Amino acid sequence: MRSIRPVLTLALAVAASVLLSACTSAEADPEEPSNTRAAGAAVTGTAPVMFAFTCRTGKGDATETYTTYSxxxxxxxxxxxxxxxxxxxxxxxxxxxxxxADGTATLDELAAWCAVRGAGPWAEPVRTAHAAQRAAGLLAYCPGHPEHDRLREALATYRG
Structure with a gap:
């Protein structure tokens, strides 16, 4: 039964992510598609990449899985x-x-950084060109992040 639990957790995360949106609009969850279709309309083409997040809870090695940034x-x-x-x-x-981000972060890395709060790029000053590129990528990717303004100010300070 123990080997089924991770599979069930991932299956639930995938199912929930289909129902819930994640990180790309000016709203709290930036990956929600901006275009909508009328009910019953045929959907064609590709869908944007969506993510689930596995985060440390701060209690030893315990983690929790989430399907939205918010x-x-x-x-x-x-x-x-x-x-x-x-x-x-x-x-x-x-x-x-x-x-x-200009080569300083992949989409998966931007998604993971977008999920965190009070740590990493969201809490650190921007002191290098590498950090400035990463910050620019995050600002574009996560406009609804609770610490967006702080990061934008840190980037503006670096750019002087």
Whole structure:
């Protein structure tokens, strides 16, 4: 029965991620597609990449899995990994964020950093070109992040 639990957890995360959106709009969860279709309309083409997040809870090696950024932000997690759950292509916003990061972060890394709060790029000053590129990528990827303004100010200070 123990070997089934991780499979069930991942299956639930995948199912929930289909129902819930994640990190790419100006709302709290940035990966929600900006275009909507009328009920009954045929859906064609590709879907943007969506993620689930496995975050340390701070209680030893314990982790918790989330399907939206806002749920992670609410629990104030500071250490997460992102796992692609659905989608076949980056949205325009995701692609813009990866370009803004200019080789300093992959889409998966931006997603994982977008999930955390009070740690990493969101809490550190921007002191290097590498950190500035990563910050630019995060600002493009996570406009609804609770610490977006702080990171934007840190980047502006670095750029002087």
């Amino acid at each position: 749920a992670v932000w609410e629990d104030r997690r500071a250490s997460c990994t992102a796992t692609r759950t659905t989608g076949s292509a980056m949205s325009d916003q995701q692609a813009d964020a990866v370009r803004a």
